[in-house]
Every structure is written in structure tokens, then in C-alpha cells.
Amino acid sequence: MTAQPFLYVVVCAAGIAGDAHKLITAAHKQKWGVGVIATPQGLGFLDAEAIEAQTGYPIRSAWRSPGDPRPLPPADAVAVAPATFNTINKWAAGIADTLALGILCEAYGMGIPTAVLPYVNAAMAAHPAYGRSLDQLRDMGVLVGSYEPHRPKAGGGADRFRWEEALELLTPALVGKTAN
Template identity: 65%
Template sequence: MTQDASKPFLYIVVCAAGVAQGVGKLITAAQEADWEVGVIATPLALRFFDTADVEARTGRPIRSAWRAPGDPRPFPDPDAVVVAPATFNTVNKWAAGISDTLALGALCEAYGLGVPIAVLPCVSEALAAHPAYRASLERLGGMGVRFGDPYAGEADEEGGHPQFHWRRALELLPPH
């Protein structure tokens, strides 16, 4: 895949949830909407989707670990960020300003740079009821982060996740 520096660049941050196996749908939708795409995954998320397919679709390596000093930057600065699926752990750590993974560091930095951020949560109802999670959503919402409807992560009878609305993430972003 050739990369086009004239197109806006979208970071897709992927967290460890079963629905992450469908992240290719979001990549395709973003590319159809004229975005260049780079994927940043939490370390555990790498086991939840086809990494070779994602790299082939984006034409870029998946980022999951910090680069060494002096290593080239594999992605340009983002014009927008989508977090999908966003887990309980990532939402809470991000709201608290914890930056112990590349994914969290990118999210904390994107806010500081004023980059628009859209989030599709994937959190069970039991975890969503936790007061820390509710406080995290409120804090992030106050920071201008836009949230899609929560998804509890249930698979259908065939093991798919048809209710996870990947394209909704792009609708939450301002036009580019």
C-alpha cells in the first residue's frame, strides 16, 4: 500500500477485547473516508486480532512498544485518534493520566496536542457500574473526548460481534 502524506493521519488505538478481531472494518471505513491509518495496540491486544492483516491493510507496522532513542518515527503526528475497542482498564488509566504503555502515552499526548479523540467503549455492564469508570468517562468527556454508545462485548451465536459499530467512531470525529 502506498502512503499519501497529503491525507490526514488517524491513529487507531486497539485494546484487548474479543471484538478487536474486527478492527479491519474500522481501518477499511477510515481509508474509504480518506484517512491514512496507523494502528497502536496495547501489548495484550496484539493477541486479539490478525496483526499481519492489519499491517497489510495500513502499509505500516503496528506500534505497541516505545521506540528506542534515535529510531525513526513510524507514524506522523495524528490529525485524530480513535480508541476502539476501549476497555475498562485503558479508560481508567487514561483518565488518571497513567502512561505505562505506548497506547496510553499516545492518548495522553493527543489530548495535550488538542487532537480530536473518539472512543468506542467495550466494557461489561458490571464493570461499567464501577464508580471509577463513571468518573473516568466524566473526566474524559470534560476533556472533549467523544464517546460512542457502550458495548458490553457479547458475541452472537456465530461468535461475531455485529453490534459493535466500528463506523460510529469516524462519525464522532469532526470533518477533516
């Protein structure tokens, strides 16, 4: 690990995605470098100019062409926040049809500590695939946040979403990784 750990923040298309700057700010306070990877739909929820100014890196949402330089340093850890029903289920199933999902699937194989902060409503969370997917991710060693699903069509629970929980989950995992 370098002197400054580098965090990939994967942002999905959820109503609170525009607040991803809160996680970036918290990470910077803890001396993390940060790069943002957005799902294709998640990109539309972000103020790209502000995020890129805050991180110093371009937001990635598409595959780079062969021979293009890597725009981000290698990740020491990954935080998926907010994580949608769709991303959680595809990731657990090993579907890598977007850059964000490809990075998540690859992070497992590379042993990169990963935390996920789901942001789903209770109706979606009631679907049996969601619980199975969270169990699969936990079995893979993914650290799952504590957010409880919000009522559907009720404006979400942005006030209860703890962005900094991603760092709380990842810090002990990184300490353990560097001790080995």
C-alpha cells in the same frame, strides 16, 4: 492537516479487537491514512500481518528507542476502539505506562481530536470508577461512543459495536479544527 488526514487507531484487548480491520476499511473509504497502536495485551488479539498489509505501516505496541525513526506520520485524530475498562480508567487518571496510553495522554495536550468506543460488560461498567473516568474523558473533550455495555459472560455484543461511529464522531471535530 495534510491532504490525507492520518488516524491512529488504538486497539485494546477485547474480544472484538480482531475486527479492527472494519474501522480501517471505513477510514480508508473516507480517504484517511491509518496506523494502529495496540496495547501490549491487545496485540495478541490482532492478525498483525493482515493489519500491517491493510495499513501499510507496522503495528506499534512498544516505545521506540532513542534515535529510531518514527514509524507513523503524526496523527490528525485518534480513535480508541475497542476501549477496555482498564484503558479507559488509566487514561482518565493520566497513567501512561504503555505506548498506547502515552499516545492518548499526549493527544490531549496536543489538542488532537480523539474518540473512544468503549467495549465493556455491564458488571465492569457498574464500577464507580468507570463512570467517573468517562466523565473525566468527556471533560477533556474526548468524544465517547454510544455502545451500551453487554451482559457479562454472554459473548459480548459484537453485533452492536459500530466501528464506523469513531469516524462519525471525529469528522465534525476535524472540520472544526481546520476551520480555526
